[in-house]
Amino acid sequence: MIVNKLINKIIKTRIPQIEEFMNNPLEAQENVFKGLISSSRNTVWGKFYDYSSIKKWESFNERVPLNDYNSLLPFFERIRKGEDNVLWCSEIKWFSKSSGTTASKSKFIPVSEESLQECHYKGGKDMLALYVNNHENSNVFSGTSLALGGSEQENEYNNDIFIGDVSAILIDNLPYWAEFFRTPRKEIALMAEWESKLKKMIKDVSTSNVVSLSGVPSWMLVLLKGVMEHTGKSLKEVWPNLEVYFHGGVSFAPYRQQYNSILGQGINYMETYNASEGFFGLQDRTDLDSLLLLLDYGIYYEFIPLEEIDNEHPTILNLSKVKKNKNYAMVISTNGGLWRYLIGDTIMFTETKPFRFKITGRTKNFINLCGEELIADNANKALELACNKTGAIINEYTAGPFMGEISYHQWIIEFEKAPNDIDNFTDLLDTALQELNSDYQAKRYKDLILQKPQLNIAPEGTFYQWLKNKGKLGGQYKVPRLSNTREYLDELLKIMNK
16 A cells, blocks of 8 residues: 555656646647757658758648658668668667558557657556546555557567567566566567467456556457456456556447446546557546647647548648647657658547547548548447447447448447347437438438438457458457448458358
């Protein structure tokens, strides 16, 4: 108990610094911008774009192009082969494997010492600082944290660069004493094969004094159910001191009912927004479900209005020019050497002092069959409303377009608890979508353009089998919620038909 109180006191010393960037966000971002430009002026990239002469964001905006993974890939490859000073000034010792959704091609993102310490680890520390600041009687340091992470990967170039999920990089670089505060054991946490790893994790964590959970909701749910099955006990019996679940990676809305059911009353929840590219946001208040944008992490933020994302020359805004209640694609420049990098996520600001936001989806995670522009945030909220009214509980889902003599959205949903009346559930979903999205409502008017959604109920384990077929089990892999093509739908339907 003394150790818990001491660490709580020490970690809360960060709070005044967080309040500083909350109160002075533009100054914080200006300092980050100057630091990034100055540090990189002698890199291959910095010399090509003459960073030495860039003094203001306006020059940066005019001179440096927007980038995605493919445009930076030739530079990443040079770094992976051992070349230094390409995109960033310090040695790159790690590459984080990024999956996003279930794209067949994995991405490998450079991680510098600065991004590891000043962004990823800093995010974890701030998560705990904000949590204990909001929960004065927390005992979160009195036991172990169950961190559901990824794994180390084979390095095809056989050099000293570590390849793995960002969580694996974090685990591999923790100081030795940190092992006393986390579970499962490191050798299990870094295992590559998911199903073998899951069995070992279940056995290992079942005997630990777990006080906190952290990981992607979909995979954490698999682990928690495995622990209950292995022990024959409720989670409250297995871990009587469990007090908080730090979740992120996907919307928590479809999973909320299941977690409330298996974790019971008295558990706290805190949302995080971290990825291979950086740690971007934390839920800093218990009375708000929006996230605080983290502004002193070595990340400079820019934003593109979502309606311009496919333009050849879209408008690019820095933080001083964004507005509330508008969808933006997020662009980052980082202390890991990502320059004006489109990460593929979309957000909407709920406040601008301090800057708080909600994640609304992905730039390619939407349905726009006939101008309805349905985004993942609409889908998650509508499903949550339909579930609340019917008592249904969802495991996984995805949706996409159907175009023929009639056009509609086709949904594949795997229920933990199916509704008694699927037609009523469909009507509730449809009505909620119309209330949340005026464009969808207009296209649904009298069924003239868009028909009522069609729901397909997937048997238990369908999505798990789909991910397994693609070699995407565990770690950070996520099911794409919406797609403007039928690729995912057709693959899932094929499994269901078998």
